Amino acid sequence: MIRPRRAFWMSATLAVLLVAVFVVVAVLLRGSNTGVRFQTSDQVAMIGIGVLLGLGTMLFAMPRVRADAEGIEVRNVLVGKRFAWTDVLSVSFPDGASWARLELPDDEYYSVMAVQAVDRERAVEAVRVLRRLHKQAWSE
Secondary structure, eight states: OOOOOHHHHHHHHHHHHHHHHHHHHHHHHHEEETSSOOHHHHHHHHHHHHHHHHHHHGGGGGEEEEEEESEEEEEOOOOOOEGGGOOOOOOEOTTTTTTEEETTTTTEEEEEEEEEGGGGGGHHHHHHHHHHHHHHHOOO
C-alpha cells in the first residue's frame, strides 16, 4: 500500500494547529469588553468547529494506492476506483506534475494523489513498482 508521507505530516500539523487556535479562541471568548456575553455553548461550538476543520484537513492525508497482479485501486481525497491493469495504458509522472497518474484509453487519465512529488525518492520508487506490476500484467 502506498500513501503520501509529507501530505500526512502537513495535514496532521495543520489539523493540530487549527484545533489549538479554536480552543484558545474558545477560552478567550468568555471575557469580552464589547458588552456581548458568550455562553459555554458558544465556547463548545468554537471547539467543535476547530475539530471539524481539523478532520477536514486530514482528508488530504487519505489518498492511497493498492496494487497487485490483477489491477490497481486508487483512493484520492474522497473517491476511490479500481482499474484492471489491462485498462491502464501506462503509469506516468509528467514533468512539473504534483502527483502521478494512470493513462487510460481515449486520452483520459486518473490522478494518483498517493504518489506525490514532494515525497521525492519514495514517489520515484512507487512509480517504479507500479510500472513493474503494469508491465508484468501486460506481458502475461
